[in-house]
Amino acid sequence: MRRLPLFFRSGWLIAACLLSACTTLPPAQLGESWQLKGRIGLWLDNQQESSQVDWLQCGDNYSRIRLTGPMGVGGAEIIATAKTATLNYKGDIRHAANAEALASDIGWPIPVSALRHWLRGRPAPNGEIAARISPNGQITELQQLGWSLQFSYHNAADGDPLPQKIDGRSDFARLKLIVKQWQNAPQECSQR
DSSP: OOOOOHHHHTHHHHHHHHHHHTSOOOOSSOOSEEEEEEEEEEEETTEEEEEEEEEEEETTTEEEEEEEOGGGOSOEEEEEESSOEEEEETTEEEEESSHHHHHHHTTOOOOHHHHHHHTTTOOOSSSOEEEEEOTTSOEEEEEETTEEEEEEEOOOSSSOOOEEEEEEEOSSEEEEEEEEEEEESOGGGGGO
């Protein structure tokens, strides 16, 4: 059997090191105010959309979700408070009672208020659940609100591990989210 040169054999190690440099490990303890950055993809029928996501969550009363396309082109921003939600999509501004209605307006029919909890590896407080829990106490599979979700976690040495990857499916859609960076208590939340 012919052996490859050392630099080819160790290529997977170099690739793994480069890929891991693109991901920021989560903070040890994540409070109720946080920010994540990553990529999100949604498949509906034969249509696929993907976007970069920047999600800012300031407690229970404020969310800002920015979706941008490749190279920062296009995008949408949803800002939700306890009373209302606003969508800025291609310069068009719309208002609704909640973020779910606005996400549907741009072709993303996902339960935004539940996703906020799922992002942290938790079930949403409303709705029945079925879950598979790892020996470490992490939810690895969750069924809630018509969605079936699978979670992969960062390896955290201390504190609560946070999801790095979420795969979700419903009867009408598939969702994939990869978290690149978590931040605890962002400065912007102190201004809210």
